[in-house]
Amino acid sequence: MENIGLYLHIPFCASKCPYCDFYSFRSDRAFIGQYVDAMRAEIIKKSGEINCKADTLYIGGGTPSLLDFSQISLLVSAAKNRFMEGEGEITLECNPHGVTREFFEQISACGVNRISLGLQSANDGERRRLGRRADCEEVKRAIEYAQKSGIENISLDVMLGIPGSTLESLEKTLGFCVSQGVFHISCYMLKIEENTPFYKMRERLDLPDDDTVADMYLFACEYLENRGLKQYEISNFARDGYESRHNLKYWNCEPYLGVGASAHSFINGRRFYCKNDAHGFVRKPEYICDGDGGSFEEYAMLKLRLTNGLTETEVKSKFGFGIPKSLREKAVKFADRGLVLTDGERVRLTREGFLLSNTILAEIL
Amino acid sequence: MAKKDNIRNFSIIAHIDHGKSTLADRLLELTNSVAKRDMEEQLLDNMELERERGITIKAHAVKLDYKANDGREYVLNLIDTPGHVDFNYEVSRSLAACEGAVLIVDASQGVEAQTLANTYLALDHNLEIVPVINKIDLPAADPERVAHEVEDVIGIPCLDSPRVSAKTGENVGAVLEEIVKLVPPPDDRDAEPLRALIFDSVYDSYRGVIVYVRVMDGKIKPGDTMRMMATGAEFTVVETGYMRATSLEPSKQLSSGEVGYITASIKTVSDARVGDTVTTAQNPASQALPGYKKINPMVFCGIYPADGADYENLRDALEKLQLNDASLSFEPETSGALGFGFRCGFLGLLHLEIIQERLEREYNLDLVTTVPSVVYKIHLTDKSVVEIDNPSHYPDPASIEYSEEPVVEAHIYAPPEYVGAIMDLCQDRRGAYEGMTYLDADRVDLKYVLPLNEIIYDFFDVLKSRTRGYASFDYEMKGYQKSQLVKLDVLLNGDIIDALSFIIHSDKAYTRARKIAEKLKDNIPRQMFEIPVQIAVGSKVIARETVKAMRKDVLAKCYGGDITRKKKLLEKQKEGKKRMRKFGTVEVPQDAFMAVLKLDE
Numbered sequence: 001m002e003n004i005g006l007y008l009h010i011p012f013c014a015s016k017c018p019y020c021d022f023y024s025f026r027s028d029r030a031f032i033g034q035y036v037d038a039m040r041a042e043i044i045k046k047s048g049e050i051n052c053k054a055d056t057l058y059i060g061g062g063t064p065s066l067l068d069f070s071q072i073s074l075l076v077s078a079a080k081n082r083f084m085e086g087e088g089e090i091t092l093e094c095n096p097h098g099v100t101r102e103f104f105e106q107i108s109a110c111g112v113n114r115i116s117l118g119l120q121s122a123n124d125g126e127r128r129r130l131g132r133r134a135d136c137e138e139v140k141r142a143i144e145y146a147q148k149s150g151i152e153n154i155s156l157d158v159m160l161g162i163p164g165s166t167l168e169s170l171e172k173t174l175g176f177c178v179s180q181g182v183f184h185i186s187c188y189m190l191k192i193e194e195n196t197p198f199y200k201m202r203e204r205l206d207l208p209d210d211d212t213v214a215d216m217y218l219f220a221c222e223y224l225e226n227r228g229l230k231q232y233e234i235s236n237f238a239r240d241g242y243e244s245r246h247n248l249k250y251w252n253c254e255p256y257l258g259v260g261a262s263a264h265s266f267i268n269g270r271r272f273y274c275k276n277d278a279h280g281f282v283r284k285p286e287y288i289c290d291g292d293g294g295s296f297e298e299y300a301m302l303k304l305r306l307t308n309g310l311t312e313t314e315v316k317s318k319f320g321f322g323i324p325k326s327l328r329e330k331a332v333k334f335a336d337r338g339l340v341l342t343d344g345e346r347v348r349l350t351r352e353g354f355l356l357s358n359t360i361l362a363e364i365l
Numbered sequence: 366m367a368k369k370d371n372i373r374n375f376s377i378i379a380h381i382d383h384g385k386s387t388l389a390d391r392l393l394e395l396t397n398s399v400a401k402r403d404m405e406e407q408l409l410d411n412m413e414l415e416r417e418r419g420i421t422i423k424a425h426a427v428k429l430d431y432k433a434n435d436g437r438e439y440v441l442n443l444i445d446t447p448g449h450v451d452f453n454y455e456v457s458r459s460l461a462a463c464e465g466a467v468l469i470v471d472a473s474q475g476v477e478a479q480t481l482a483n484t485y486l487a488l489d490h491n492l493e494i495v496p497v498i499n500k501i502d503l504p505a506a507d508p509e510r511v512a513h514e515v516e517d518v519i520g521i522p523c524l525d526s527p528r529v530s531a532k533t534g535e536n537v538g539a540v541l542e543e544i545v546k547l548v549p550p551p552d553d554r555d556a557e558p559l560r561a562l563i564f565d566s567v568y569d570s571y572r573g574v575i576v577y578v579r580v581m582d583g584k585i586k587p588g589d590t591m592r593m594m595a596t597g598a599e600f601t602v603v604e605t606g607y608m609r610a611t612s613l614e615p616s617k618q619l620s621s622g623e624v625g626y627i628t629a630s631i632k633t634v635s636d637a638r639v640g641d642t643v644t645t646a647q648n649p650a651s652q653a654l655p656g657y658k659k660i661n662p663m664v665f666c667g668i669y670p671a672d673g674a675d676y677e678n679l680r681d682a683l684e685k686l687q688l689n690d691a692s693l694s695f696e697p698e699t700s701g702a703l704g705f706g707f708r709c710g711f712l713g714l715l716h717l718e719i720i721q722e723r724l725e726r727e728y729n730l731d732l733v734t735t736v737p738s739v740v741y742k743i744h745l746t747d748k749s750v751v752e753i754d755n756p757s758h759y760p761d762p763a764s765i766e767y768s769e770e771p772v773v774e775a776h777i778y779a780p781p782e783y784v785g786a787i788m789d790l791c792q793d794r795r796g797a798y799e800g801m802t803y804l805d806a807d808r809v810d811l812k813y814v815l816p817l818n819e820i821i822y823d824f825f826d827v828l829k830s831r832t833r834g835y836a837s838f839d840y841e842m843k844g845y846q847k848s849q850l851v852k853l854d855v856l857l858n859g860d861i862i863d864a865l866s867f868i869i870h871s872d873k874a875y876t877r878a879r880k881i882a883e884k885l886k887d888n889i890p891r892q893m894f895e896i897p898v899q900i901a902v903g904s905k906v907i908a909r910e911t912v913k914a915m916r917k918d919v920l921a922k923c924y925g926g927d928i929t930r931k932k933k934l935l936e937k938q939k940e941g942k943k944r945m946r947k948f949g950t951v952e953v954p955q956d957a958f959m960a961v962l963k964l965d966e
Contacts, residue, residue: 007925160921189921214916235921250924264926271929290929298932305923337893356893358918362938 004267005249006054006083008039008075009260010061011278014095017131018197019190023262023276024062031282035260036071038282040078042259047082050257050267054083056246057090060116065094069106076110089114089245091155096142097134104142104149114153114244115146116186122176123169126162136176143180153242155184160220161213162190163205170216171223178227183242187220188235189213214355221351234305234354251306253299259285269294297365300327304361309341309348323347330364367553369622371437374579375495375548376444376459378487379469380477380837384499388469388531388540389445395538396429396441398610426565426577426624428607428614433545441544442624444564444579446483451713453486453841454660454692455565458640460486461656462564462579462624465493465548467540468515472498472506472528475514476808478778478837484519495543496523502530518804551622558650559583559591561619561627561643566634568688574631577608578643579624581654586618590646591629594653598636599646600629635691662694662710663771663842664717664737664821665754667864668724669706671731671955672943676705682728683707686720693720698755702864702948703733708755714821733946733955736867739817742769742845756866759852762903769845770870771817774799777828779836781809786831794819795870814843816870853878855885855961856899856906857951865961878908881961888957891915896951 012032013024027035057079064072076090091114092107104115117139121127124135134142139156146154156177160170177185190213192202208216221231229237233251236244249256258265261281264273271290280286296319303310312322331347334340339353339360349357379385393399429441446459460466466487470480487494496515498508508528515523527539561578569575585591589602606615607625619625631637642653670679683695694710711717717737724730740754744766753759775796777787784801791798791813799812815824820840828836851874855865869877878900885898889912896912923931945952 189917189919191921210915210917211913217917234919234923247924250928256925258925262926264928266925266928273926293928298928301931301935302923302928339893352916355917355919356915358920358934358938359893359915361935362942365935365939 002254003053003055004050004083005056005058005246005254005256006043006079007246007256007258007260007263008043008057008059008064008079009258009263009274010059010064010067011035011261012061012066013063014066014097015131015133019130019192021193021196022062025278027278031278032067032071034282035278036067036074038285039075039260042281042285043075043078043082046257046259052255053085054079054257055088056249057084057088058093058246059091059112060093062093063095064092065099065103069103069110072107072112073110076107076112080111087113089153091116091244091246093118094142095134096139097132098138099142099145101145101148104145104151108146108149108151113151114155115151116155116157116184117142117146119156119173119177120159121162121165121169122173123165126165126169129163130159140180143182147181153184154180154182155186155238155244156180156182158185158187158220160187160189160216161208163207165208165216167212167216167219170220174220174223178224178229183229184236184238184244185224185229186236187217187224189217217355218351230307231351232307234357248306251302253294253302264290266293296324300365301361304347304349304357305354307348309346312345327364334360334364368550369553370550372440372442372550372622373465373544373548374442374444374463374551374622374624375465375467375544376446376463376487376492377467377469378446378456378460378480378483379499380471380474380479380483383469383471383474383477383480384531385445385469388467388497388499388529388537389443391531391534391537392429392441392443392541393427393610394534395541396431398427398429426608427610428624431541431545434542435545439545440623441541442579444624451711451715454658454712455639456483457486457490457656458562458564460490460492461654462562463490463492463548464551465495465544467495467497467544468521469497469499469531470511470515472500472508472511473503475511476518476778476804478776478839481519481778481810482776482839484521493548494519494521495540495547496521496526497540497543498523498526498528499531501528502533502535514805514808518808554582554621555584557582557621558648559585559589559643559645560650560654561585562654563637563639563641563643565639566631566637566691568634569628572603572628572630574628574634574637574688575613576627576629576631576637576643577624578619578627580619580621582621582650583645583648584618584620585627585643585645591627591643592646592649593637594642594644594650595638595657595659596636596641598631600631600636602627602629604628633688635687638691660692660712662692662712663817664711664713664739665708666711666717666737667698667700667703667706667735667755668695668709668721669700669703669733669735669864671733673704675730678728679707679724679730679732682724682730683709685728686723690720692716700735700757700864702862702946703735706733710754731955733864733958735864735958736961737821738868739771739821741771741850741868744768753868756852756868757863759866759868762851768848768850770848770850772814772843772846773817773820773840774843775813775815775820775838775840777811777813777836777838778804778808779811779832780807783832783836784809784811787811787828787836790824790827790831791815794824795872814846815840816846816848817842818868818870851902853881853907854901855881856897856901857885857889857948857953858896859899860949860951862948862953865958874902875907882908882910884960885957886910886912888960889951889953892952894950 011024012027090112092112093116096117192198224237231237232243261278262276271293272287275286316322331340331342341348377385425445427443431439431441444459446456512523529536560582561580565577567575587602592599605619640657644650687693692712695707698708740752743751745764746766796813796815802810849871851871852868855862882898882900895914898910899906900908
């Protein structure tokens with residue numbers, strides 16, 4: 001079996017950001033300790049059940065940087081011992097607020113070689129509106145610490161369409177990212193999710209309208225591309241060779257194993273996830289079936305998120321048949337409008353096409 | 366002439382919500398017509414829709430046994446009537462089957478439009494009126510005032526009438542006594558040739574049509590050959606009997622003065638039309654009972670299946686509904702926009718809504734309906750006249766000499782402080798003021814002639830909201846009058862959407878066109894290209910809006926936990942596309958059609 005990606009979910013946050021609908025909550029140190037122990041046990045158990053290796057590890061949340069260094073170290077070594085051979089990509093999501101130089105030195109020493117920092121905006125007013133506690137200086141310092149600790153592969157999260165934001169404020173944020181010399185940027189358009197404080201106050205949020213957000217997106221793509229950060233997925237940009245190998249597994253429809261409350265998995269053609277219940281996880285992890293995965297339709301849906309798109313060669317080797325004729329025919333219609341690029345080998349979406357990808361997928365799949 | 370002394374045939378008439386069905390329930394209980402365990406509210410309104418809307422759609426009849434205070438046993442035949450102007454003809458036939466009518470008046474609301482309209486209808490049929498003042502349990506009840514109002518306004522004695530609460534049951538027994546005392550017994554005309562009035566008919570899949578009749582003259586029994594005097598159709602009677610509250614009770618025969626049912630393996634209700642007279646082939650009556658009319662639909666609209674594959678199912682459903690509803694008409698039609706469907710005719714807008722809801726609920730169909738239309742008479746330059754109920758058949762304006770539209774005579778009853786608001790509304794709806802009468806200090810009767818097409822959409826709703834619910838409204842057809850009509854076409858991306866075309870008075874064309882353009886703009890989702898929305902009269906565009914091109918429809922984040930959700934979203938989006946109507950390249954959701962139909966004020 002091909003190498004899988006291993007994902008560990010840390011569902012703890014010091015405070016909840018008003019736009020976030022991820023599973024996370026505030027917890028005491030004692031429970032965090034129990035949770036980490038349960039994770040280690042589950043990693044060991046799963047490694048016995050699933051006979052395969054991982055070449056990427058991603059510790060996400062929540063706020064994984066809330067863990068003590070020693071806890072992170074325990075998780076990383078369990079994962080490495082049980083699943084990884086040689087050097088893999090090991091990412092830790094970090095909140096720039098309050099992290100120290102020692103923290104980065106220690107995680108670097110135990111094998112973490114990539115960090116993902118939530119910047120969202122370089123404008124402190126916008127960051128505050130998003131409930132982010134770090135200011136710009138703290139983000140700068142975190143990046144510097146990480147780089148000095150030998151972690152050169154740093155990704156920043158940037159948000160498009162923040163309440164009150166403008167093209168000018170976005171330019172400032174992107175300029176900040178570039179000036180920090182990071183190799184990877186994830187640029188997400190804010191989506192107002194139900195069950196979040198933002199949803200309740202959506203009418204009063206001063207959100208940029210869809211047309212403005214579309215302009216922001218196209219501007220960001222252009223701006224980053226011109227500065228050596230190439231778009232490789234709808235919301236992701238990187239210097240050559242610094243694309244997130246772990247996240248690419250999702251979009252390449254490759255297998256991954258998620259451990260921890262609310263973590264999702266795709267193993268042996270089955271999708272399943274662990275219940276959204278950290279306390280239950282500590283007692284006994286419970287998995288819920290989420291149906292079959294890996295159909296051509298799903299594969300195409302995911303592949304078309306990538307700038308590489310869907311290729312005849314890959315489709316053929318994976319499914320034994322080429323890109324269906326009907327898909328190509330429908331794609332041509334969008335090509336006329338500049339939303340899709342297609343030739344004998346490839347079908348892929350343009351930036352304008354990415355912006356309308358839901359509609360396009362519903363039409364061509 | 367001899368009387369059938371122990372029989373009383375009566376109906377109950379009232380304004381909507383004055384408690385007709387509740388009183389009927391109590392009468393059933395008092396006469397032990399229903400076992401307690403079978404009792405449910407508004408027993409006679411046994412269609413789900415009737416209960417939900419609190420209205421009676423079909424007529425119902427039930428035979429009650431009552432031992433009166435004089436110690437004698439009586440048979441009381443209650444014939445319930447529909448309570449809406451759309452069904453006035455059915456009401457009139459039910460009343461023709463009775464000798465008396467219980468008039469219910471709400472003790473707080475007093476006399477309302479339908480109180481008067483129904484009372485006049487009953488008086489036209491020479492019925493003895495038994496006034497009853499209901500809802501005396503309400504805090505706002507003022508039975509004395511209302512009794513005086515009934516005497517002043519309607520001119521029938523009411524001061525000694527029973528004051529009851531159908532809800533609590535208080536004093537309801539007095540109503541039965543009044544019926545026995547005041548309603549005249551029917552004549553004994555058993556020796557005459559049979560004449561029985563059909564006041565309702567219901568299709569039953571086992572017995573065929575069950576014909577509800579009031580026997581006026583003669584007798585009928587199983588084995589007789591019955592003949593419908595209007596249609597000439599003949600059938601062999603299989604069974605006769607009486608309607609009980611929850612079942613049918615077979616009898617040896619039905620004779621003059623009685624109310625009952627006949628079955629004769631009749632396949633469709635159109636063979637047993639309401640108002641027709643039943644006689645026998647052996648000894649036919651020379652003349653039918655008066656009052657039969659073949660009623661013509663007043664309002665038409667196109668009904669299309671949302672999913673073209675349901676066309677046959679829609680046809681089956683309409684056929685089944687027609688088995689039970691002779692006033693529903695339909696014929697196939699084709700629309701460039703909507704594909705294959707049916708042009709359906711209705712007695713009025715309520716009838717239309719009821720049929721539409723029954724199709725959706727009972728037959729599980731998703732429907733798209735077009736703007737309702739009335740029947741216009743178009744006089745052409747070659748002196749011929751065409752009747753148009755479908756805007757797509759509207760002739761070339763150059764060939765039209767003049768047009769006529771149907772009008773109604775309407776009465777609106779309301780407290781005097783709302784006269785201004787009502788006049789504004791009627792003015793706005795092109796009404797011609799005919800006069801105003803003060804019924805008493807608190808109530809005026811405004812008479813207007815209104816074009817039917819101005820009241821079929823939302824007139825009643827607007828009237829209610831402008832008068833805070835105080836006004837009531839009643840109308841009857843008056844005929845046709847000359848009118849300046851134009852046809853409005855809706856164009857999306859340059860293509861005419863035939864299903865959205867409609868005929869309107871030229872004075873209203875601009876305002877309406879602007880509203881429709883705005884509505885469509887708000888209800889057509891942005892698509893991948895810009896869509897011009899134009900409203901045109903002939904080739905002249907009189908209103909225009911643009912649906913801007915959509916630029917953003919994307920799931921920005923898609924990681925391990927989002928894939929299944931994304932897949933489901935994609936399925937949903939595809940499903941949603943299926944439910945869209947495609948016009949050329951433009952996709953229009955059904956909501957947009959509905960929005961155009963329901964233009965707000």
